[in-house]
């Protein structure tokens with residue numbers, strides 16, 4: 001496991017948010033030498049948060065635009081566009097800003113690490129956004145079982161209240177511990193008194209969101225970066241979770257680092273057989289696909305990839321990629337919120353067919369054609385991007401593990417050598 005973390009050649013120029021890797025073993029609590037920042041530690045390290053009212057707020061939006069800041073959900077919509085839309089729509093009743101820390105991606109731990117260790121950076125970003133966009137409601141949205149993150153944020157809020165009377169009121173709200181609870185439409189719906197699940201929206205939440213007010217929902221890492229930009233700092237790093245075997249390691253890395261370098265910092269495998277980029281709804285790649293690919297979103301997008309929730313999941317040696325894909329497809333099918341027919345029936349069919357392939361039950365090309373048909377029927381037809389992610393993940397597996405698909409058809413697995 002790694003000791004170093006910071007991969008930027010210009011490391012001296014930027015103050016990292018996390019100076020050390022954070023390990024999570026077996027999905028449990030974090031293990032790190034880093035101590036959580038108290039408000040005093042935070043002020044000593046990063047300095048006081050500047051005001052973002054009036055002209056300073058307009059300047060912050062320009063900095064966000066120049067920095068090319070986008071959300072972390074994979075949609076890549078520039079944050080500056082969302083900020084301007086909320087600012088334009090906010091009337092006398094104000095707007096709502098949500099720091100979204102409901103980390104639904106099972107292999108991601110970056111939001112947990114940030115909230116547990118550097119909660120004040122997230123809260124600073126939340127207040128910067130609120131001042132810029134005239135917000136009256138500031139919310140931190142979490143999974144109900146994210147106990148460590150919730151305690152850290154509660155403690156941080158208490159410290160800020162004790163620090164001075166001018167601190168705005170921030171509340172914590174929680175939703176069920178499910179994959180889609182952090183989807184932005186689900187967040188808006190839940191905070192408006194509904195069920196935390198995605199919804200078809202004609203008017204974007206930037207114009208009409210929580211309780212009909214213009215609403216900005218940003219991932220907590222995005223808000224931490226806003227806090228850095230408001231202080232006039234560069235912010236070219238990204239938080240990623242590298243998942244290998246039963247360990248998750250959160251690293252802060254330069255986006256100019258290559259995917260291979262980042263994985264190499266965590267695993268001993270020089271060339272893992274395959275890596276799933278972007279989380280459960282991401283894309284399988286081989287080492288040769290990765291080449292010199294960097295973590296820069298533009299670089300990834302040009303290759304048809306996205307970092308999504310910032311997950312690089314390494315396929316363990318001796319593990320069948322098709323079996324792993326079947327497990328993921330089954331998980332994604334079960335996480336559907338069962339509102340849209342193509343998602344409910346299509347995902348279940350894709351998951352069943354993939355499980356059959358993993359068991360060696362495919363006998364002809366018609367099986368692959370059947371998956372392609374389901375995929376074409378559901379792509380782009382859900383209220384959210386969930387089914388598209390599932391289709392992408394399974395489709396990439398059929399390409400990356402094509403040799404094993406052929407071997408499974410003949411009743412043998414190339415990865416394990418077993419007869420099926």
Ligand code: SF4
Nearest residue numbers: 337339340343382383
């Ligand atoms: S597309 Fe699927 S997950 Fe998304 S809202 Fe519809 S049923 Fe739910």
Ligand SMILES: [Zn+2]
Nearest residue numbers: 320404413414
């Ligand atoms: Zn196999």
